[in-house]
Amino acid sequence: MRNPPLSNPQIGADGALTHLLSTEGLPREILLNILDTASSFLEVSDRDVKKVPLLRGKSVFNLFFENSTRTRTTFEIAAKRLSADVINLDVARSSTSKGETLLDTVDNLVSMHADMFVVRHISSGAPHLIAEHLNRLGRSDIHVINAGDGRHAHPTQGLLDIFTIRHYKKDFSGLKVAIVGDILHSRVARSNIHALSTLGVAEIRVIGPQTLLPAAMETMGVSVFLDLRAGVSDCDVIIMLRLQSERMNGAFLPSAREYFKCYGLTPEVLAFARPDAIVMHPGPMNRGTEIDSEVADGPQSVILKQVTFGIAVRMAVMSLLAGN
Amino acid sequence: MLNAAVLIKNGRVVDPKNRVDRVADVFIDGGRIAAVGSPPQGFVPNTVIDARDRIVCPGLVDLSARLGALEPELSAAVGGGITVTACPPDTQPPLDEPGLVERLVRRSAALGLARVVPVGALTQQLAGERLAEMFSLHEAGCAAFSQVQYPIFDTQVLFRAMQYAATFGFAIHLQAQDPYLSRDGVAHDGEFASRRGLPGIPVCAETVAIATALVLAETTGARLHFGRLSSAAGVALVRKAKSAGLNVSCDVAIHHLHLSEDDIGYFDSHARFVPPLRSAEDRSALRDAAADGTAALCSDHTPLDEDAKLLPFPDASPGASALELFLPLTLKWAEESALPLETALARVTCDPARILGIDAGELTVGRAADLCIFDPAETWRVSAETLCSDGKNTPFLGVELTGRVKATLIEGRVVFGDDLAFDPNVL
Numbered sequence: 168m169r170n171p172p173l174s175n176p177q178i179g180a181d182g183a184l185t186h187l188l189s190t191e192g193l194p195r196e197i198l199l200n201i202l203d204t205a206s207s208f209l210e211v212s213d214r215d216v217k218k219v220p221l222l223r224g225k226s227v228f229n230l231f232f233e234n235s236t237r238t239r240t241t242f243e244i245a246a247k248r249l250s251a252d253v254i255n256l257d258v259a260r261s262s263t264s265k266g267e268t269l270l271d272t273v274d275n276l277v278s279m280h281a282d283m284f285v286v287r288h289i290s291s292g293a294p295h296l297i298a299e300h301l302n303r304l305g306r307s308d309i310h311v312i313n314a315g316d317g318r319h320a321h322p323t324q325g326l327l328d329i330f331t332i333r334h335y336k337k338d339f340s341g342l343k344v345a346i347v348g349d350i351l352h353s354r355v356a357r358s359n360i361h362a363l364s365t366l367g368v369a370e371i372r373v374i375g376p377q378t379l380l381p382a383a384m385e386t387m388g389v390s391v392f393l394d395l396r397a398g399v400s401d402c403d404v405i406i407m408l409r410l411q412s413e414r415m416n417g418a419f420l421p422s423a424r425e426y427f428k429c430y431g432l433t434p435e436v437l438a439f440a441r442p443d444a445i446v447m448h449p450g451p452m453n454r455g456t457e458i459d460s461e462v463a464d465g466p467q468s469v470i471l472k473q474v475t476f477g478i479a480v481r482m483a484v485m486s487l488l489a490g491n
Numbered sequence: 492m493l494n495a496a497v498l499i500k501n502g503r504v505v506d507p508k509n510r511v512d513r514v515a516d517v518f519i520d521g522g523r524i525a526a527v528g529s530p531p532q533g534f535v536p537n538t539v540i541d542a543r544d545r546i547v548c549p550g551l552v553d554l555s556a557r558l559g560a561l562e563p564e565l566s567a568a569v570g571g572g573i574t575v576t577a578c579p580p581d582t583q584p585p586l587d588e589p590g591l592v593e594r595l596v597r598r599s600a601a602l603g604l605a606r607v608v609p610v611g612a613l614t615q616q617l618a619g620e621r622l623a624e625m626f627s628l629h630e631a632g633c634a635a636f637s638q639v640q641y642p643i644f645d646t647q648v649l650f651r652a653m654q655y656a657a658t659f660g661f662a663i664h665l666q667a668q669d670p671y672l673s674r675d676g677v678a679h680d681g682e683f684a685s686r687r688g689l690p691g692i693p694v695c696a697e698t699v700a701i702a703t704a705l706v707l708a709e710t711t712g713a714r715l716h717f718g719r720l721s722s723a724a725g726v727a728l729v730r731k732a733k734s735a736g737l738n739v740s741c742d743v744a745i746h747h748l749h750l751s752e753d754d755i756g757y758f759d760s761h762a763r764f765v766p767p768l769r770s771a772e773d774r775s776a777l778r779d780a781a782a783d784g785t786a787a788l789c790s791d792h793t794p795l796d797e798d799a800k801l802l803p804f805p806d807a808s809p810g811a812s813a814l815e816l817f818l819p820l821t822l823k824w825a826e827e828s829a830l831p832l833e834t835a836l837a838r839v840t841c842d843p844a845r846i847l848g849i850d851a852g853e854l855t856v857g858r859a860a861d862l863c864i865f866d867p868a869e870t871w872r873v874s875a876e877t878l879c880s881d882g883k884n885t886p887f888l889g890v891e892l893t894g895r896v897k898a899t900l901i902e903g904r905v906v907f908g909d910d911l912a913f914d915p916n917v918l
Contacts, residue, residue, distance in 0.1 A: 176757055191686070270801055290803035291688045292758030299757075317805065319688030357688055381685035382693070 176298050179307060186298040186311040187484050189320040190362040198365060202330050204483035205476070211248055212478060221491050222251035225282040229255045230272070231314070232288040237451065238314055241474075242285045242323075245481035251283075273297050283310045283485065291317030310488040318352050324449050325358025327480040329366060331473050332404055335445050339366040345392075345399050345440075347374045348408035348430060348457055349419075351381050355449045356408060364388050374398035375430060378419045395430050402440045407432055407448045407457050415456070423456045433459040437467065445469045495538055496520050497903050498530075502542025502864060506549060507837035508853035517547055519860040522902035527854055540905075542864050545897060548836050550574025550605075550861035552843040552852045554664075554742050555718060556792035556814055557581070558599075558607070559881055564794060564814065565604035567880035569907040571815040572863030572896040573790070575844070575851045576605050580612040581639040587612035587623045589631035596632045604906055606861075608634045608847055610664060613652050619643035622652055625661055634847045635662040635716065640765055642670035646703065653713035662714040662848065665704055667725065668766055672696035677805040679721075679769040683752035689805065692767050697725045705732050708739065716846055717741040719791055721766035723776030730785045740846050743777045744791035745820045746811055750774070750886060760800045760807035761886040764791075782828055787842040790817040794882020812882030816873065818865060819892035826893075832867075860903040869895040 175192045179185040184197055211219055227246040229239050239255060246253045258272060267275075273284070286294045294313040301309050315321040329339075336342055344363055350356045350373045363371050364387075373384060374392040384391050392398030399405055415423040432446065446458075446468045454460045462468060497519040504515045504527060511527065518525040518534055525531045553576040558564040568576050578595065580586035586595070592609045599607035611633035612623045618641070625636055636656060643649045656663050673696040678684040680691025701717060705728065708715040720726050720741050729741045746764060751774045755762045762768060780786040793810025800807050813820075817839065825835030844852030851861060870893045875883040898908035 268798065268801065269803070288803065290805045292805070293803035295758045296801075296803050316803075317688055318690070354688055357686070382680045382691055383682040383685055386682040387686060 176295060176302060184487060185307055186294070187322050187488065188294050188298055188311065188313045190322045190325045190358045190365070191320070193362070193365065195365050198326070198329070198362060201326055201480065201483050201487060202333060204487060205330055205479040208479040208482040209476075211482070212475070217248050218250055219248065220250045221486050222246065222249035222489055225251045225489060226280060227251045227253050227283045227285060227485070228276050228281045229253065230258055230276075230284050230286045231256070232258045232269070232286070232293065233315070235287055235315070238287065241477050242314060242481055245478050246485060248478070249482055249485055251485070269293065269296065270300050273300060277304075277306065277309065281309060283312065283488065285312045285314050286316070287314040288316045291319035293317075312484060312488070315354055317354065318357070319354055320358050321354040322358050323477070323481050323484060324355050325362045326484070327473060327477040328359050328406065328447060328449070329362045330476045330480050331447060331469055332445070334472070334476065335469060336403060339363070339368050342368040342404060343370045343372065343402045344368055344404040344406065345372045345374055345402040346406045346408065347395065347398070347432065349379045349410050349414060350375050350384065350408070351379045352411065352414070353408050359406060360387055360389055372398050372402065376420070395436055396439050399436060400439045403444055405432065405437070405440060405444055405446050407446065409449060409451065410453055410457050427456055431455070431457055431459060432462050434461050434465070437462055447473055450474065495903055496534060496536045497538045497540065497860070497900070498536035499540045499542050499547055499862070499864065502545050502547035504547045504854065505832050505836055506854040507833045508549070508841035509855060510833070511854070512831070512833045517854065517862070519900070519903040522860055522904070524854050524856050524858050524860050526856060540864065540898060544866070545864050546832070546867050547862060547864050549840040549852045549854050550863050550899060550901065551818060551839045552847065553577060553792070553814070553817065554787060554789040554843045554846060555579050556790050557794065557810070559794045561599055562602055563879060563881045564792070565599060565602055565607070567814040567878065568605035569899040569901070570879045570896060572818050572865055572899050573814060574605050574861035574863070574899060574901050575608060575849065577608045577610050577634065577847055579610050579639045580637055581617060581641070585612045585617045586610070586628070586633070587615050587617070589624065589627045592628055592631035592633055603901070603904070606901070608632075608849060610634060611636045613638050613663060614643065614648065617641040619645065619648060622655055625656060626659055629659065629661060634849060635664050637664040637718070638666070640666055640668070644670060646707070649704070650707050650711065653707050653711040657711050657713040660714070662716055664716045664718050665700070666718050666766070667697050667700035667704060667720070668692070669696045669700045672699060677763065677767070678755060679752045679767045681752060681770050683755060687755065687758070689755075694722045694724050694769070697722050697766060698728060701725055701728045705737065705739065709737060715739045718789065719744045719747075719766055720777065720780075720786065721747055721769050721773065723773045726776055726780040726785055730780065733785065740787065741785065742787040742789040742843070742846070743781055744789055745813060745817055746791070746886070747774065747777050748781060748788070748824045749820060754886060755804065758804040759886065760802060760804050761811065761884060761888070763804060763807050763809045764811070765809040778824060778828055781824070781838055782830055782834070784837070784842070786838075787846060788821060788838040789843070790814055792880070792882070794880050795884045797883070800884050811885045812878060812880045813885065814880055815878055816885060816887055816892065818863070818896060819894040822867065822894040823892065860900055862900045863896060864898040865894055865896045867894055869893070871895055
């Protein structure tokens, strides 16, 4: 019915990545190119002088309409290691409270010669709105990186997760990956599902109570499990999701205690997975709610490596978008 | 001018109410239909309109159009062949005071464009707590009462509202959406919303509200109309209630016949509606309901300024500008569903008139001569420039549509497309 046909706004006419908005619809070659580039950046962080000049003279604006010190910091470190100038705007507390619209804020920053926006927003689709606005203005030289929008996407987290999986498992083709917990509200889960589907893992499982599973989930190409033990059986990778405190009591779940009893990852549950299974978590963890400390700090946990890899992956994304 | 004798020649007259579909002349005298077919005795026209290759039908009756500024929107209405439009009570301030209703009727009548039929607020301030003065509002001109999209949380208030409305035989127009089940939702709770991470509104938000209202209507004897149904399960409930003999009706917004959840694409805020666009299967059931007469059609016209849509999808205002797209989108549905023109036009003329309980939507001798003359073959492209309405917000921008209104007459006066009328002496 619609005209013109809907096109993916993160891919330019030449097929190259203009913005990073979602892992959905990202071709395999682009995904692998980001992972390979990130590998080459890994050693930069081990140097005495942790800097390369790839983004020298460029201005990266961290536009966080939703607070997150942790994610903002990792983007800031990544941009600084690429020698960019980083400007942090705590928009949640400034412009929008004065009534300025999202696109007005963007127009103002464009006038200040921004080269890249790292955007986090509470509403799904906000980074798309900014990217399409820039595309309409003909400013394909300004790039948008989605740092998390509503429940929709958190593509750099998805990329660092597949980077971590490749690091430990080398090949995606035979893998069974379980994603456990609050799938409904999780942009991380969606970003992982799209990336893992494109890379052709053997099976993606989502595990959680029905209150935390989105409708028609199986249409995204995943198997749905309500039982944790059955779900993690024979899995190679277990990705635990953070349970937000506001969901712990009320209509989604009766209590954190009961959630841990049914869906918490303990050594006993982990024993159902393959012996060489890795355990991942996007952080910050709720110990004793979704994961037992013994597992979080145990030999199969790669949670802190994810954080290290996250810097390299974000450097890779920024560097590729800037045309390097 | 009121006594003008108008002859509309050679048009294909489609009048669903009277089961007419044939080439015939229409004779208008004193603002009323004088005859269809052969001229009344002694009829001498002073205006002749040649409608060869065109359709002559009753002016369209719209069950809901938000008006904003009256002049541009009522011009848009007649530009779209609509001669009567119901105005929902969610105006600023809401239509809960007889004085406001009288003012709306007076100001719209003074423009001499489409007639406005106010729908009054069911509760004061639409707050869902205290009943509005329905009897006085009816005296002021309200044809029915509605909460629009504002919930009544307290089912006892809804029960009392139905009892009170039934006391006077007033109809209640409800938009069925349970406020708890739809809380925070912005899109159909299904595959697409799950994929895009949009908070969902499940189908049960609609069916629970319909089921509750049907039980209360059965108990109280209130006359119920469900506006803007969105789901297969929703229309199925209404169809079942109708066949069980309950005095109930429903309508579907024209967008919901053509669009589904997939049209949200990459968060296109023009595809944000209340109720939400649902699955392709739901859309197909809505088309069937309109085809078999279970549902009438409605423009659900909602003109918005650009800023209201230049926001992330969940934060954008819902609704689309539709008065000028109503007829072509109805024709498109009819063509795609291989429906007779008479059936399709019934859904936008006599059916909504019957639901509103007004004399309109038919070309019966003696009735007001409200007519629409359109070219069923002319194509045009929807753009901000082609729309008369202040609202340029439509998901159909850039789309080519077939069917264009050439003239609209209200009580025999040409209120749109007057270049078509000419003096018979020049012939």
